[in-house]
Amino acid sequence: MEHAATILIVDDDVSAVRTLSKAIAGLGRIFFATQGDAAVELARDQKPDLILLDAEMPGISGFEVCRILKEDPSTSNIPVIFVTAHTETDREEEGLALGAVDFIGKPIRPAIVAARVKTHLYLKLAMDRLNRQAQTDGMTGLANRRALDQTIAREWQSVLRTQRAFSLLLLDIDFFKRYNDHYGHLMGDECLIAVARALAGCAERPMDLAARYGGEEFVIVLPETTRDGACQVATKIIESVRALNIPHAASELGIVTVSVGAASFDADSGGWSLLENASANPPGLKFSASELLCVADKALYAAKQAGRNSSRFEAIEARSAEKVGPVTGGN
Incomplete structure (x- = not known):
């Protein structure tokens, strides 16, 4: 055994x-x-x-x-x-x-x-x-998309049952297409593996999950984690990837970096009110883990628009992303 x-x-x-x-x-x-x-x-x-x-x-x-x-x-x-x-x-x-x-x-x-x-x-x-x-991605060793979907579904049921906080981070490697074009796909694969190892080190608790979402995109599942905790992990991820110091001549930043979008479903997010008032909402309006991932995607887009190599938090009911970490590089 x-x-x-x-x-x-x-x-x-x-x-x-x-x-x-x-x-x-x-x-x-x-x-x-x-x-x-x-x-x-x-x-x-x-x-x-x-x-x-x-x-x-x-x-x-x-x-x-x-x-x-x-x-x-x-x-x-x-x-x-x-x-x-x-x-x-x-x-x-x-x-x-x-x-x-x-x-x-x-x-x-x-x-x-x-x-x-x-x-x-x-x-x-x-x-x-x-x-x-x-359920393992063959290249990076992280959880694959199938495992990610199952984990999110399972943890979301736990959220509804226990009313505990839940957070998701969506991130990708900045200018990765340029990296592949400049260094070749074999080096691109090595870059993905190195970044994946850094992400695995940031998902420290047994309940946390680091998964490859597709291509150069990754998701970190953080059960029982509030906005503050999610933002701390996002900052740690950015610093950990920067610490790899992987050269990226095709990036204005000079090294491989990531952008991170964070979203949380907790007491301060407004999400519980959406669920509690579901009967009063328009037909078909329900909030779920998939919507939370869409919120994280909006935050990721905001991080990229702000110059990359940064993290952003998007509140569920907010109209714009809120900065959670310093922007140390940009276009």
């Missing part, structure tokens, strides 16, 4: 948790919950590789927990194994219909539990490897 697997055990019986923990000891990092609602929050926060779930619990049942997790894009791919004393065929069919991958009866047989957990962990981690390959 490429990394230490994580396993969430959910059971309101602490002795059952201990028994299961002992049976799968050594197969991964184990944590547990004794209530359904706590299990849902842990799964969303920790993203375990596998969940062992008691079907019968007070409050939210295991079946309801499974349904919630499978309907949430951020947790839908986590395999769930039901562990229950009720092994009737109809109950097993119900669990499998909800998306569970297996059923284990109580009282458990430790060797059987360990074998099934090991098998499903192997399958999960193998699928994760394939998904990473399918």
